[in-house]
Structure formats: C-alpha cells, structure tokens
Amino acid sequence: MSETGLVQIIEGALMAAGEPLSLQRISQLFDEFDRPSNDDLRQAIDEVSARCDGRGYELIQVASGYRFQVRQNLSTWVGRIWQERPPRYSRALLETLSLIAYRQPITRGEIEEIRGVAVSTNIIKTLQEREWVRVVGHRDVPGKPAMYATTRQFLDYFNLKSLEELPPLADIKELDNLSGDLAFEAANEAANESDAAAPSPEADPVATEHAGEASEEEDMPGGQVQAKEQGQAEA
Numbered sequence: 001m002s003e004t005g006l007v008q009i010i011e012g013a014l015m016a017a018g019e020p021l022s023l024q025r026i027s028q029l030f031d032e033f034d035r036p037s038n039d040d041l042r043q044a045i046d047e048v049s050a051r052c053d054g055r056g057y058e059l060i061q062v063a064s065g066y067r068f069q070v071r072q073n074l075s076t077w078v079g080r081i082w083q084e085r086p087p088r089y090s091r092a093l094l095e096t097l098s099l100i101a102y103r104q105p106i107t108r109g110e111i112e113e114i115r116g117v118a119v120s121t122n123i124i125k126t127l128q129e130r131e132w133v134r135v136v137g138h139r140d141v142p143g144k145p146a147m148y149a150t151t152r153q154f155l156d157y158f159n160l161k162s163l164e165e166l167p168p169l170a171d172i173k174e175l176d177n178l179s180g181d182l183a184f185e186a187a188n189e190a191a192n193e194s195d196a197a198a199p200s201p202e203a204d205p206v207a208t209e210h211a212g213e214a215s216e217e218e219d220m221p222g223g224q225v226q227a228k229e230q231g232q233a234e235a
Contacts, residue, residue, distance in 0.1 A: 006036060006044045007051075014048065014059070014068055020156060022065035063155035063162065093123050097132065101154070101166060105136050105147035124148070132157065 013029055014021055026041055036044070045066060049059040057068050070078050096119055099111050111119050127133040132154040138144040150163070160166065 006040065007047045010041070010044050011048045011051070014066060017067070020062050020065035020067040025065065060159060061161055062159055063152045069159075090123075092117075092120065093126065096123050097127060100127070100133050100148050101150050101163070102169065104149035106149075107139050107145040107147055109145055 009029065010026060013026065023038060023041055023045075026045075027035060027038070030036065045059070052058045052068075056074055057070050059066060060069050092115075095115060096111055099114060100106055103110070103114075108119050108124065124133075127148075130153070131151055133148045134151050135146045136149040137147045139147055155162065
C-alpha cells in the first residue's frame with residue numbers, strides 16, 4: 001500500500017465516520033495481513049492533518065480519537081446553518097459540572113456542601129442525559145450515595161484528550177473567586193438561591209436552558225461544531 005493510498009483511506013474514513021476514530025479503530029479498517037503499523041498510521045494521520053492547513057476545517061485529537069472539525073473562528077457563520085438556538089445552561093449547572101470535573105469522584109451531597117445550596121435533580125439528570133457525567137460507584141457511608149465522574153463524551157465536547165488538559169481553576173473566569181475548596185462567594189450564591197427550593201419544571205434552572213433572557217445563564221464554553229456537523233459543512 002502506497003503512502004498516498006493510506007492517507008486517502010484514513011481521510012475518507014474520518015470524513016464518513018461522523019464521530020472520532022481511535023487509532024485502533026482506524027487499524028481495523030485493514031485486513032490482518034495488509035494492516036499498517038501504528039507508526040505508519042500516525043504518520044499518515046499527520047499528513048491528513050497537514051492537508052487541512054488553509055482550509056475551513058481541521059483534524060483534532062480528542063479523548064475518543066481523531067475527528068474533522070470546523071475551525072472555531074468560523075463557528076459564527078457555520079452555526080447559522082442550523083436555525084435552532086444553541087443550548088444555554090444555568091450557572092448552577094455549570095458550577096455542578098465544574099465541581100464534578102475537578103473533584104471527581106464526588107457525591108451530590110459533597111457538591112451541595114461546597115456550593116452551599118441544594119443541587120436540583122434535573123441538573124444531574126441533564127448532565128447524565130448529555131452523557132457528560134456518569135455514576136462510577138457509591139461512597140461507603142450510610143445511604144451509599146452515588147459518586148459522579150465525567151465521561152469521554154465530556155472530553156470530546158470540550159476538545160480535550162484527557163482531564164489533565166482542563167484549564168487551571170484560576171483561569172476559569174466564569175466561576176469567580178474560588179477558594180481551595182471550590183467554595184463560592186456569597187454574592188455568587190445569592191444568584192443561585194432558587195436551587196434550594198424543591199425543583200419544578202417552572203422553577204428549575206435547567207428548564208430555562210433555551211431561554212436567552214435568563215440573566216444568570218451563561219453560554220456553555222466550547223461551542224464547537226461536532227464531527228457529524230462537520231461532515232455536513234464540508235459537503
């Protein structure tokens with residue numbers, strides 16, 4: 001197999017996949033007796049990435065593998081292809097997700113202790129439905145509370161290869177004045193007092209995720225176009 005042929009095969013597979021492809025999955029595209037070495041595959045992937053120079057998309061590596069993605073600086077224009085407004089998430093949801101990411105595994109009670117307010121059931125449900133967090137075990141204490149951690153889908157969404165690539169807490173501007181225990185200032189807590197009430201579809205912060213007028217809501221960082229969308233944009 002020529003080098004050019006290998007590059008074209010990998011390029012075509014990544015374009016058609018609609019999801020990240022790991023090195024192992026790319027290797028499985030070939031017959032056992034015609035399978036390139038991992039070094040050859042990596043070299044071909046580097047060539048595919050180099051071919052993206054000057055184009056509107058790029059090849060990136062995330063936790064699940066490699067994928068084509070529209071360049072971030074083009075998201076304003078490409079995003080207009082879809083008429084639906086991008087999802088918006090409450091500050092309470094973002095704070096909960098951040099605590100899980102930085103303190104995992106962590107229980108709901110521990111999150112509530114740090115934030116100082118109750119965590120809505122709908123917030124945890126939303127994070128699980130997005131497949132950004134999952135239950136990884138149960139704390140060996142009375143009640144056996146579930147322990148939550150982030151998933152590969154969480155890493156993929158934020159263009160991360162691993163948790164080590166999470167930004168330092170000091171660099172997170174959306175969550176101001178975090179102490180060593182990730183406790184938030186009283187001013188920030190005042191904006192989330194509604195979390196302490198029993199959740200309802202009208203009052204729950206997640207229920208407003210598509211409402212642009214909610215003043216405390218923040219856009220979820222990242223805003224990247226997923227691999228499936230990139231295939232459509234390229235077409």
